[in-house]
Amino acid sequence: MIDPKTFDDLARRITESLPESVRSFQKDVERQVRSTLHQGFDRMDLVTREDFDVQVAVLERTRARLRDLEARVAALEGKPAMPDHEGSDIT
Incomplete structure (x- = not known):
């Protein structure tokens, strides 16, 4: 708050x-x-700037982890990994 x-x-x-x-x-x-x-x-229903910044950091880490996992799945399936801009539809 x-x-x-x-x-x-x-x-x-x-x-x-x-x-x-x-x-x-x-x-x-x-x-x-x-x-x-x-x-x-x-x-x-406002949040503090500190809480917002924490959630932004969590989201950035989650996106990075998702890119890594997508690349691993693609490698396991024998497909070339998708470039970052074509990866997950999560924006």
Whole structure:
């Protein structure tokens, strides 16, 4: 999920942009904005950049392993291995 500090900073910037008369209710507004942001981001089912990068690395290793296995199968079957761009249909 997104870092809570990001929510806090975004909520703070939004409340700071409000007129002075509204700032007297800053705590309530800030709490409501933070809650709304949390709910909105939760519905988006977001992941952190770190989690995304980990999954990209796993996918790259899996693709490399798949290419190796395809080449081994082709060699065992006596067929020439397919070039990388014609290998698996996984993109």
